[in-house]
Amino acid sequence: MRALVWHGKEDIRCDTVTDPGIEDPRDAIVKVTSCAICGSDLHLFHNFIPGMLPGDIMGHEMMGEVVDVGHGMDGKLKKGDRIVVPFTIICGQCEQCKRGNFSVCETTNRKRHLADKVFGHSTAGLFGYTHLTGGYPGGQAEYLRVPFADTTHIKIPEGISDEQALFLGDIFPTGWQAAVQCDIEPTDTVAIWGCGPVGQMAIRSALLLGANQVIAIDCVPERLSMAEAGGATTINFESESVVERLNELTDGKGPEKCIDATGMESHVMASQPDTLLDRAKQMLMLESDRPHVLREMIYVCRPGGVISIPGVYSGLSDHVPMGALMNKGLTVRSGQTHVNRWTDDLLRRIEEGQIDPSFVITHTVDLAQGPEMYKVFRDKRDSCVKVVLKP
Amino acid sequence: MYYVANIMRSKGDPKIVRSGPSSIEPADRLARALGWLSIGLGAMEVLAPRRITRALGMRGSEGLVRAYGFRELFSGVMSLSVDKNAGMWSRVAGDGLDAATLLSGFRYDNPKKHNVTLALLMVGGIACLDYKAAQQTAPRSPARGGRRRLYTDRSGFPKGIEAARSSAKALLSRTAVGAS
Structure with missing residues (x-):
């Protein structure tokens, strides 16, 4: 599959990488239909956030269709579901998740030993971000493995477009x-x-x-x-x-x-x-x-x-x-956003027509143009405010 | 190169099969190379100024060479940062200083005059590269006062701002009634 890969400071490439697969019963594979470049991606682009490694797939604002699920979903997610993937990976079972403090989930950071050293205590795993938050491959790609997918998702009903729903994963909440x-x-x-x-x-x-x-x-x-x-x-x-x-x-x-x-x-x-x-x-x-x-x-x-x-x-x-x-x-x-704490309310507001977050999109391009769009977004060229990528 | 990146992947994470074109442009690469050159040269000037002054027949200028070394190090760090354009211009200015200093050693009584000539030629060549990189890495942000698209029609509220304000007011008054 194609994916935007971090190779170093200011070096993003649209690479061909191996497809992700189910590794855990709670995993799901999502065919990404829309993803975006976030302002915090620029901090990674500039290498200001420590803990990036060459080969990391970028992107933490994405949505798509579930194409495969592990056997531990308990019916919460099935093939064909259309979901937004929140940038915070949550287990839904730890003390912090039960309190709604999803961005500091105690379970999902698979490199917690690094975060413990730097932050004192680990925070949640995040997609397409530094290895201090787990180093999970991100969603600026054609496919994404979603760990803890039974809890790490927002189901999107019919009638809401990708553009309206996409930002429920990060910037809107x-x-x-x-x-x-x-x-x-x-x-x-x-x-x-x-x-x-x-x-x-x-x-x-x-x-x-x-x-x-x-x-x-x-x-x-x-x-x-x-x-x-x-x-x-x-x-x-x-x-x-x-x-x-x-x-x-x-x-x-x-x-x-x-x-x-x-x-x-x-x-x-x-x-x-x-x-x-x-x-x-x-x-x-x-x-x-x-x-x-x-x-x-x-x-x-x-x-x-x-x-x-x-x-x-x-x-x-x-x-x-x-x-x-x-x-x-x-x-x-x-704090990082406790995405799922807010998304039911925000999705309702979108459905009711109170707000339409798609107003912020100024550029929609193919994933292959991603490396160039990082620079356009960074330099605020062409009146760029928000870039949506279509894999 | 990406084979090294693949070694560092966690088990099961996608690995690179084929790498695409980079967002780094040739001018960025040139700036990076010149930045490392600055750091190498700067380190040499700071650590071994006597060897340099001896080679140029300019004994007694060790302090100046060491100061230039710190300047080179700073330019190098700047050239390797996201503000590479400022780094490149600082290198261009440094090239001018280097040339002026070398010219002061270009005397008939200097037995190492040929080394000074060689150094001047090198500084000239590198100054051309620095100038080229400085021009090509100039920030591409739109000029102030340039043509821009304005988004005056993008409220984000399909029912209008006033409707959003009144629904907020209604919600706040309901909350206040509930609280009392």
Whole structure:
């Protein structure tokens, strides 16, 4: 089969690889019909997240048709079912899964010894990601083996298109969880840094959860236009001061809720010297993340507010203003997404026509064009916001 | 090369049968090669400056050579990072410095003048490659003010933003009633 394979920094290839097969009674094989390139794939593309090995198949946002199942499904999944595969692999039986904390499933990370050393305790296995999260082959491929498939799936009913359903596997619940973590109240202003795909979903989610005002911060015109179309007031950080403008929009008090949909690769600008220092340190491997957004959020957030972090951070961040964080009594909530905790509700909202996540798709291409599309997406060429690949 | 990648696969995971074209372009490869050259040269300048000054007949400049070594190392690291374009331009600037320093050793009384000539030719050749790589690895992000597609019609709410706001309000008021 064909698959997008990581060979090293900025080196993705559409390779021919052997087909996956059933290895465990709880496995299923999915013929992938649609998959996407996620913003966090770019962190892997740039080799900023440790633990990638040449030969790893990329992709953690995918859906398709079940073509083979192991004998341990208990009728939960059968051939012909159309499913979205969540990027977090879940057993459904451990203490964390029973609490709904699916992204920290205690069972599915097959390389937990690595994660234990780096993170202190292991988190769930993830598709198409670093070996710290199991190194499972991803879904930017024609076929995918889904371990723990009896629990790791979202069944998609007839009448919902691939484009509408695909993002239930990652960016939609990620944006949703980011907003839910904010405990939004009807008077709240929610500020969202980063108008990439997750930021766009967070904007719509904050609105659906009843925020009074949603403010979106970015510098890419097409992304800002999409944010504005979704009901956000926008701030272009290249042409105006984020802190000043946020204070202006909140009567000088700052937003109650702040969402970091940017993560470890904050934009580098000469007018923000901390971003230059972070970049230099990242280059010299003295710091793994560039947390400019995190610093700005802590600084501008209203005392007693909430900082929600769906953006990916990989390791160590310097100069995070802990004094402001502590003295302002801010609450920080973060984590990989507990996808299946939210998908029943989100699927219902799609079915009811409350939201159609396909609005974010700007490019749909054949899988073979994937390596080039990584660069187009990274460089934001051709007004690219979200790429869907068709194997 | 991918045979090594296959050795590292977990049991049952797909193995590479045939490798496709890479997303790395020739200019990226050139930048990478020049980055490693920088690191090699930089390490030599830092660790053995005396051998270099002796070969060039420029004794007494060991401190300068060592400083240039650190500059080369920094350029090398930058060239191997995702900011390779900045690395390439730092190499071009470094080539200028190297050439100027070498020219100061190009004197009639220098017995190693032929080595200086050779070094100058090498710096010139490498400077051409650096310049080419710097031009070809320039960021391809769209220019500010360039033509862009705007997505002003993509709300994501099939029933409109106002409907989304009112359903949220209705939900919040139901929750409030439930709580009281």
